[in-house]
Amino acid sequence: MKQIMLKLNTELFRTVGVLVFILYLLETLKEGYVSFFINPVWVLLVFFASGAVWLFDRG
Amino acid sequence: MAVNNEKKIIYIWRAILWMAALLTLFWLFWINLVPTGKMILSYQSSSPTSPVSALHPEERVIDLPEDGGSQRFFIDPVYFDVKAPREFDTVTATMTWKNQTQPILELGAHSVRGAWGFVMKPLQNRIIDNLDWGCDQYDDVLFCQKERRYTSLSAFFANPPSSGVVSYHYVLPETVPHDVMNVRTDMQDYAYLIATYTSPAGLGNGSYRRSVQFDWSNFAIHINELSFIISAPELNQGHGQIVIDGIDVELKRDPLDWEGFAEYIKNQARRLKK
Numbered sequence: 001m002k003q004i005m006l007k008l009n010t011e012l013f014r015t016v017g018v019l020v021f022i023l024y025l026l027e028t029l030k031e032g033y034v035s036f037f038i039n040p041v042w043v044l045l046v047f048f049a050s051g052a053v054w055l056f057d058r059g
Numbered sequence: 060m061a062v063n064n065e066k067k068i069i070y071i072w073r074a075i076l077w078m079a080a081l082l083t084l085f086w087l088f089w090i091n092l093v094p095t096g097k098m099i100l101s102y103q104s105s106s107p108t109s110p111v112s113a114l115h116p117e118e119r120v121i122d123l124p125e126d127g128g129s130q131r132f133f134i135d136p137v138y139f140d141v142k143a144p145r146e147f148d149t150v151t152a153t154m155t156w157k158n159q160t161q162p163i164l165e166l167g168a169h170s171v172r173g174a175w176g177f178v179m180k181p182l183q184n185r186i187i188d189n190l191d192w193g194c195d196q197y198d199d200v201l202f203c204q205k206e207r208r209y210t211s212l213s214a215f216f217a218n219p220p221s222s223g224v225v226s227y228h229y230v231l232p233e234t235v236p237h238d239v240m241n242v243r244t245d246m247q248d249y250a251y252l253i254a255t256y257t258s259p260a261g262l263g264n265g266s267y268r269r270s271v272q273f274d275w276s277n278f279a280i281h282i283n284e285l286s287f288i289i290s291a292p293e294l295n296q297g298h299g300q301i302v303i304d305g306i307d308v309e310l311k312r313d314p315l316d317w318e319g320f321a322e323y324i325k326n327q328a329r330r331l332k333k
Contacts, residue, residue, distance in 0.1 A: 004065055008072050015076040022084060030327070032283045036142050037090055039108055 013050040094315040104128035147310040159299025169286035172279035203252040223250035
């Protein structure tokens with residue numbers, strides 16, 4: 001069970017990583033494109049949290 | 060078998076995640092496009108992502124616990140900014156406020172970037188509201204006379220008086236000698252008033268509401284932000300305080316069609332080049 005949860009987390013980490021990159025790229029290209037509607041920091045936090053789990057799992 | 064199940068779960072999870080990410084990006088694109096052509100932005104107190112900013116500068120605003128989400132200012136002018144995701148045709152600001160004794164309250168669009176330039180429109184003029192003269196309304200234009208000498212506004216322009224005329228947000232020809240109304244205007248000194256003005260709606264409890272429309276071109280847009288000014292001249296000289304209970308800004312343009320969509324893409328590409 002733990003193994004599968006860790007794999008699901010890895011998937012989350014990858015997807016949210018790409019999403020964070022695109023959101024901040026859009027925000028850089030046009031200020032407010034993302035932040036007018038959602039706070040991209042929440043997505044960044046999910047990225048960091050799933051990244052931390054992924055990192056300690058590897059360790 | 061267990062390995063197959065595990066793979067299946069991971070594939071489903073992967074599909075859900077990518078679908079959610081793509082839907083988020085599509086939703087952002089769609090909401091930035093404003094396909095309906097209409098968008099209403101409201102001030103949300105204590106929200107960091109409020110599309111309408113709080114009144115500033117802070118030194119002119121008092122934060123009282125009994126005001127709740129309202130904003131109170133005691134020195135004029137104060138400003139607020141509105142974030143707009145794209146270009147529109149008209150900007151209609153609906154203000155709700157309480158006014159203690161301030162004679163003139165106006166809302167303006169910041170029209171010159173980096174300089175003092177505003178397109179001002181009236182919110183409330185208590186000098187006119189308290190006037191007990193006979194008045195005629197011609198659409199937005201108000202023509203008041205202390206003693207009825209003229210049958211209409213056109214009769215007034217045909218044979219204007221040599222003195223005693225005051226105007227408010229109305230450009231009179233130079234051939235008509237007149238003064239422009241300000242907070243110190245004493246109506247006892249005048250016999251005629253011509254103004255572009257309609258009184259705000261009273262909501263009870265000393266609250267008023269009024270919608271003021273501007274053209275998109277009235278604003279000097281800076282990083283997708285429109286700037287407004289609330290002017291209450293000489294507010295700090297015994298005219299009390301103004302409490303702003305609500306700011307709603309309606310942005311309007313034609314609903315999106317294919318031509319508009321192509322124009323939007325072209326405009327975005329042009330912005331990227333800059």
